[in-house]
Amino acid sequence: MAESKKKIILTGDRPTGKLHVGHYVGSLRQRVELQESGKFDEIYIMIADAQALTDNADNPEKVRQNIIEVALDYLSCGLDPAKSTLFIQSQVPELTEMSFYYMNLVTVSRLQRNPTVKNEIKLRNFETSIPVGFFTYPISQAADITAFKADTVPVGEDQLPMIEQTREIVRSFNNVYGDVLVEPEALIPSNEACRRLPGIDGNAKMSKSLGNCIYLSDSPEDVRKKIMSMFTDPNHIRVQDPGNVEGNPVFVYLDAFCKDEHFAKYLPEYQNLDELKAHYTRGGLGDVKVKKFLNQVMQEELEPIRARRREYEKNIPKVYRILQEGSIRAEKTAAKTLAEMKAAMKINYFDDAELIQSQAEKYGV
């Protein structure tokens, strides 16, 4: 374990659509901060295409098309290929091999209890026709994390059960075969609004299928329109009415995005968000004014992201090259871990001269 004292990050996303501001405040922004903190020896960011296929087996084109979208979103947020290894899951076949061995350490009932999988099965109406690959994706996720000996996994809150399951697999593996793997920790944003950004329609989850997302790649005009149409407190009808800020999407977004400096710049009659909330709660503050402010705040955060995206969009082959180089690097690391695992599991026959010799002796040679 001594050499694994390194600080290593692994995380990723399924390429099933463009990334939205929920992904951004829920995890992406934190990944970039971690990258810039200089505290990590290695950072791996994975586009989880194999995992995306576990419930899109019949739609490989969707996954294929979204690889570049997610890569552009990553790069435009400030993930820097000079500091972080960006790679594609399917291009690291060692991950699949590891998953196969981890399957022996997990029971069917344990998988059935995974709350995220349970919920996803319900959402997808799989009922009794759950693809085995989908059912076992938490195991493959454990392979993703452990292949890199990651100790830190920055993810959205919905991924906590996956990390827990990974930790259990690591403990079982190390118990049975010896200390090879590293137990990871999830890292989620401390700000509750960031962990659970609602859709612009007030639905608890921002999701493509609900059509309630603000995408990182949306134009300034689209962002503005979406913000101006946002659901707020339905009982706050006239400006003078007292309003509710709890769970009110406009205020949840402000919780996630705004800083005191934004008030000085755009809304100097207030010092901070608490003062704005107090005014809204008391009555006399209209939704339009709050939305216009939110728009200014969000445009300020999104503009550098869009600018970086425009640059990378001019050189798509370069983006694929970044992913290819990253995948080669990632595979080297995963292969090293897999070799250690196989030695620990006693399935490294041809590397083991002693084994061959002792078998030979058994047969009296």
Ligand code: TRP
């Ligand atoms: N399950 C994650 C998602 O739905 C993607 C993912 C795959 C992942 N493997 C991972 C995240 C390993 C963190 C670590 O977005």
